[in-house]
Amino acid sequence: MLKKKRLILLSSIFAIGILLAMNYFVGRGHSIDKFSDPIQERINEIEKEFDEDFITLLMNNRPEDTLNFSKLIIDNHHPYFLFDASDQLVFWSNFLHSPDLENIDKSRAHQLYEDSRAIYYLRLRNVKRAESTYWLVQLYPLNYKREVQNDFLRTGLNPELFGNNRVQLFSEADALASAHLKSIKGEYIFSIRFESGYQPVTKEKNITLLVFFFSLLSLVVILGYGLVSTIWYKGKRNLAIVYSLGILLTIRAFMLFFHFPQDYFDFELFDSSKYASSWFNPSLGDLLLNTICSLIIFLLILAVFAGKSFQQKFNQFRSRFKPGLFVFLAYTGSTILLMLFYGLYINILSNSQWDLNILSIPSFDYFKLISLLIIFFGGAMYLLFSILGINLVLSGEKIEKIVALRILLYFSVPVGVFLGYYNWVYFIAFSAHFILLFSIISFELYKNIFKLGFNTFLTFFFGCLIGAVITGIASHEVFLERQLQAKVRFGTQQLVENDVMAEFYLAGIMERIKNDLFIKNTLIDPFQSNEAIERKIRKFHIINYFDQYDLRVKVFNAIGDNVIDRLSEEKLQDLRMAYIKSDNATSVRDLYFVKGLEEGFGNRYVVFIPLYRDDNFIGTVFLELRQLKIQPSAVFPKLLMDRKYNVNYGERDFDFAVFEEGRLSYSVGIFNYRALDLEMFQTNPKLKSSGIYLRKYHHLAVENEERMVVVSTPVYPVYYILADISLFFVAFIILTLLSILCFTLRNGVRNFNFNYATKLQMYLNFAFFFPILIISLIIIGLLTNSYREELHRQYFQKASLVGDNLSAVLERQAIGEADRDDFVEMVNNLAGTTNVEINVYDSEGHLLATSQPNTFDKGILTKYINPRAISEVIEKQNNRSLLEESIGELNFKTVYLAIRSSDSQQIRAIVSIPFFESESELDLLIADVLSNIANIFVLIFIIFLFVSYFVSKNLTFPFNLLTQKLKNTDLDSNEPMYWPTDDEIGLLVNEYNNMLFKLEASKKTLANTEKESAWREMAKQVAHEIKNPLTPMKLTLQHLLRLQTMGKLDDTEKLKKPIETLIHQVDTLSDIATSFSTFAKMPLPKNEIMDFRIVVQESIELFKNREKGTLKLEDKTNAVPLMVIGDDQLFGRVIANLIINGIQAVEPPKKPKIEVTLEVKDESKVVLKIKDNGKGISDDLKDKIFIPNFSTKSEGSGLGLAIAKRGVETAGGNIWFETELGKGTTFYLTFDLTSQ
Structure with a gap:
């Protein structure tokens, strides 16, 4: 039977391999249809979504109704725009795109449309409402043409439609095209050409393969489980482990070699872009499967270790060695598993795109849940081996606790001293490990896992706490490592001395000045004052970031003369000769960086901006920006940051100091470097390696031949570390309880009978655990709402401050006392003062001014307001509104504030202030609340565990006392119990005492009955004892009668023996009679x-x-x-x-x-x-x-x-x-x- 099972199992496993191999090799080739069909299907879906949006619009707006934003705003799939008969835009559903109807072919309902922002699939319709005709334009972006590429904005082909950028788009049918895409009705839309290396966006869904694979896998699991179970219960446990290992390794090898399922199906869990550490763990799903397989084999091995037969064999084997050797090996094995458990957490966080700590809880998703599950499995293996390994070496040949603890001390002290010197984080993790081993030995925790009781729960809870400490410390190490790398990057950037943000902003400023018609016209107009050019550059083009620079502006005409200061002898050619050098060049053309070498002269940026009109060179604008100070708190819009510039974004909150030749040159931030012993501070060897802790800050130095930059950050709050530990502790407890529940259900609930004390302790703990968990969740919800409202209040307060100041300028502008430049200057000043980005729109939603023109110049936003702001502020007449917005992958909140005229109260402008950090700020506040609640929750829970233990002992004491008394209850001596109160226990004690009184009365009755019964018993026994000698006497007398008959009674020899026998039996009867006469007892044995x-x-x-x-x-x-x-x-x-x-x-x-x-x-x-x-x-x-x-x-x-x-x-x-x-x-x- 086993041979047949093995054959079927082997055939099923190889069938899986053949199935995957066939699909792997046969399916590697891709035809054009396989590439184009998914795109065509998606285009058809988009067309249906266009139709759904169109129908919803028609349903919300009757033909006779006048169009307004409130009714035109719907929950749409794709952006749409309405143009009137004069081709003017009257409604827009999206402020990220802005099509131009003049460039659209009105004769085609489906077409490819291209502008400066993107290439779109466009759907054009004609709509009639309120006796007016409108054009409805619906867009789906195919290819983004943004200048900025970062984590929030897409650039290139739309990844939802195309797998990669190896595709060309054609608006007309081209002979080189690979496929022509059409609408549902067959109308031509556009053509595509696939280039070498193209990969489709989705994997081909082979349902047949999926069914076959999981059918075979289920067959292998069922057969494998049956085979392994049969071998296991036959006592061949080692062979069962070998079979299990072979089955799991073979299946996993097939899956890894043929890249299943990641190359066959779209499972995010098996997406290597989320997590990948090695060929063996190419995704988080593979890591989960590998961990589960390891756990299965590990549990089988531990089951063998826990078996009596293995323990007997092990005891015989180790008798040949010193007992302490195997204790030492058990400690070593447990420590190795500690390292693997610790490294598992580090591995997940080092190779994934998410964090796993208290700060990541607001954005918790199933990837983090799976990561927690994997870490839990790793911790379970570490804990179970530690307990069972020590149980194995301490059982059998008993080793005294003191000896085992002494060996543990000898083992731990050298390791602890080394780790304490090398890395304090590792030392704390090892200390938790030492406490675990010490507790296992001292409290004999290995006795608690073989039977399910309250002590079992306490043991597992204690293991969860140790695992949480280790994991929390590992989390802190990841944080420290990342912070160290960030400091190195930041310090290296400071040594380079280039201000990447300044270069980024100057690139945009240069482009705007080149296209500024006012500057060009003023330069060539002999009647205009050229000083207006300098004013325009300073007020309009130079943003607040450059407040930390001293700006010089020079304007030269076509022949190189200074048109602002004609008395100056400084020529353009001289400036070019002085600054245009390869050593000063930057990544931006015509922008040069000059390092400040002399004392008192800071670093400088020099800009040469050539001006052209109708392709004729008309002059040059020269800008010189000399760095004066550093402003670390300046606002950096994340959307504007290209990936090549934002390497150090998020690291701008570092405090740092620059040292030159051992002297403090300057410092930025809160930390007071001047209060330190600078000489001792700089000579500390750890400062340049792992960093040092000083005055509640961590400091790290990065240096070159000339300068040293010390980067400092506040020490990571201890309560955050404790919160991480609390988080893992709660997660591990929940997973442990679920594991015990599954184990209980598998083995049958009836097979587990808990005693009263265990039930009482469990009820007490659950009665605490769930209410406090619910209360914690309620508190978190209430505080989150409170913090959210407080943030909103702060946003409105800032918006009101800006609105009040801008209102005054608009009033002055209305009566002619201020012009547009004054208004723009005030917008920039307010943005610098309040540290926010400010956009101002007119009452129709068109942009008037902005403190971040790059946001619009680079095509990130159009110059139209959010249409919901028009609905809320203009149509519904709300003075302010807070809207949730998103640009790409960035979610944020924006306050819209109406600025009204003082006389007519008409809306003159709408102020828009986006708060890009709103989501992260709220997440940080929620994490702060979570950390405090988690710490309090775990502290109370641990305390309550101890309290419940002693409370249950006190509550069960009367029952234990009654048990002992009932055990000693007999007919001889019984003592009544005393209980001081008249509670339920008192009533029970009284009933016990009454039972003793009744028992005493029954004892007397029983004694009399026993006496009578004893006399009858004695009579029977005496009769029986008398009967035994009578039988041989009768036989002897009969023998004498025969002798008499034979006439042989005269023979004395023949008479002697029978007579002696009779005498002997008569003596026996005499003894019985004597004994009975004394007290009717059986003869006492001698x-x-x-x-x-x-x-x-x-x-x-x-x-x-x-x-x-x-x-x-x-x-x-x-x-x-x-x-x-x-x-x-x-x-x-x-x-x-x-x-x-x-x-x-x-x-x-x-x-x-x-x-x-x-x-x-x-x-x-x-x-x-x-x-x-x-x-x-x-x-x-x-x-x-x-x-x-x-x-x-x-x-x-x-x-x-x-x-x-x-x-x-x-x-x-x-x-x-x-x-x-x-x-x-x-x-x-x-x-x-x-x-x-």
């Missing part, structure tokens, strides 16, 4: 040394003269004395009774045949066997043979064998029998031989 052979021979001599039947004695003792201690008369009566019973067991006409055998066993015991040839004893009577008053004979008293058993056992011997129906019974008597 403990005297006797020769057991003589007793046997004398007893057999009584039955030798019996005519009916034979009696044979076989002595196998070689005639050696058989000295035993006992009563010879008692032994004689027992032997005589057994012989009589044997004779009476033979039914006529069969003659009795009694065989008596005497032998010595093991030179220490004498054995007497009395065998008859009677009818035997049936199975239903075997257990009743030695019971008093039980007899198979009608005339029997039922006391003979009972007396025999009591007499033999009183003398220290044993009596038993063997029987076979129809063949007879053999009674055995054994007594210990004495050397006396």
Whole structure:
């Protein structure tokens, strides 16, 4: 049967391999249809979504209704725009795109449309509402043409439609095109050409492969489980582990080699872009499967370790070595698993795109849940091995606790000292490991995992706490490592001295100045004051970031003369010769960086901006920006940051100091470097390697030949570390309880019977755990809402401050006291003061001014307001509104504030202030609340565990007392209990005491009854004892009668023996009568040394003269004395009774045949066997043979064998029998031989 199972299992496994191989090699080739069909299907879906949006619009806006934003805003799939008959935009659903109807072919309903922002699939419709005709334009972006590429904005082909950028788009049917995409009705839309290396966006969904694979996998699992279980229960556990390992390794090897399922199906869990660490763990799903397989094998191995047979073999094996060796090896193995468990967490966080700590909880997703599950499995293996490994080496050949603890100390101290010197994080993790091992030995925790009780829960909870400490410390190490790398990057960037943000902003400023018509017209107009050019550049083009720079502006005409200061002898050519050098060049053309080498001269940026009009060179704008100070708190819009610039974004909050030649040059931030002993501070060797901790800050130095930059950050709050530990502790407890629940359900709930104390402790803990969990969640929800409202209040407060200031400028502008440049200057000033980005729109939603023109110049936003702001502020007349917005992958909140005129209260402008950090700020506040609640929750939970333990002990004390009293309750001496209160326990104690009083009364009644019963019993026993001597006396007298008949009474020799027998039996009767007369008791046995052979021979001599039947004695003792201690008369009566019973067991006409055998066993015991040839004893009577008053004979008293058993056992011997129906019974008597 096993061979058949093995064959089917092997065939199924190879079938999986063949299935994957066929799909892997056959499916590697891709045809054009396989590439284009998914794109065509998606285009058709998009067309249907266009239709759904269109129908919803028509349903919300009746033909006779006037169009307004409130009704036109719907929950749409794709952006849409309405143009009137004059091609003017009247509605836009999206402020990220802005099509131009003049560039759209109105004759085509479906077409490819391209502008400066993207290439779109466009759907054009004609709509009539309120007797007016409108054009409805719906867009789906195919290719983004943004200048900025970062983590939030897409650039290139739309990844939802195309797998990669190896595709070309054509608006007309081209001969080079690979496929032509059409609408559902067959109208041509655009063409595509696939280039070499193209990969489709989605994997081909091969349902047949999926069904076959999981069918075969299910078959392998069922067969494999059955085979392994059969082998396991047959006792071949090592072979079962080998089979399990082979099955799991083979399946995993097939999946890894053929890249299943990641190359076949779109499962995010198996997406290597989310997590990938090695070929063996190419995704988080693979890591989960590998961990589960490892856990299965590990549990099987631990089950072998826990088995008694393995422990016996191990005890025999280790007897050849010193006991402490295996204790040391157990510690070493546990420590290795600690390192693997610790490294597992580091591995996940180092190779994934997410964090796993208290700060990541607001963005918790199933990737983090799977990561927690994997870490839990790793921790379970570490904990179980530590407990079972120590149990294995401490069991059998008992090693005292003090010895095991001493070895643990010898093992841990050197490791702890090394780690304490090398890395304090590792030291804390190892200290937790030491506490675990110490507790396992001291409290014998290994005794708690073999039976499910409250101590089992406490053991697992303690293991969860140790695992949480280790994981929390690992989390802190990841944080420190990332922070160290960030400091190195930041410090290196500071050493380079280039201000990447300044270069980024200057690139945009240069482009705007090149396209500024006012500057060009002013430069070539001889009647205009050229000083206006400088004012325009300073007020309009230079943003707040450059407040930390001293700006010089020079304008030169086409021949190189300074048109602002004509008396200056400084020529353009001289400036070019001085600054245009390869050493000063930057990544931006015409922008140069000049390092400040002389004392008192900071770094400078020099800009040459050539101006052209109608392709004619008309002049040059020269800008010189000299760095004065550093402003670390300046606002950096994440959307504007290209990936090449934002390497150090997010690291701008670092404090840092620059040292030159050992002297502090300058510092930025809160930390006071001047209060330090700078010489000692700079010479600390750890400052440049791992960093040092000083004054609640961590400092790290990065240096080159000329300068040293010290980067500082506040120490990571301790309560955050504790919160991480609390988070993992709660997660591990929940997963542990779920694991125990699954184990309980698998084995059957009825198989687990908890005692009252365990139930009480569990109820107490659950009664605490769930309410406080619910309360914590409620508090988190309430505080989150409170923090959200507070943030919103702060946003509105900032918006009101900006609005009040801008309102005054608009009032002045309305009466002609200020122009647009003054308004733009005020916008920039307010943005710098309030540290926010400000956009101002007119009442129709068109942009008036902005503090971040790059956002619009680079095509990130259009110059149209969010349409929902028009609805809320203009149409609904709300003074302010807070809207949730998103640009690409960035989610944020924006405040829109109406600025009204002072007289008519008409809306003159709408102020828009986006808060890009709103989501992260709220997440940080939520994490802060979570950390405090988690710490309090875990602290109270641990305290309550101890409290519940002692409370349950106190509550169960009365029951334990009652149990002990009930155990000692008998008829002799019972003491009443005392309980001080009249509660339920008091009532129970009173009932117990009443029971004792009733028991005392019953005892007297029972004593009288027992006396009467004892007299009757004695009478039966005496009668039986008298009857035994009478039988041989009767036989002897009958023998004398025969002698008389034969005339041989005169022979004295023949008369002597019978007469002696009669005298002996008369003496026995006399002894019985004497004993009965004293107190009607059986004769008290005597403990005297006797020769057991003589007793046997004398007893057999009584039955030798019996005519009916034979009696044979076989002595196998070689005639050696058989000295035993006992009563010879008692032994004689027992032997005589057994012989009589044997004779009476033979039914006529069969003659009795009694065989008596005497032998010595093991030179220490004498054995007497009395065998008859009677009818035997049936199975239903075997257990009743030695019971008093039980007899198979009608005339029997039922006391003979009972007396025999009591007499033999009183003398220290044993009596038993063997029987076979129809063949007879053999009674055995054994007594210990004495050397006396």
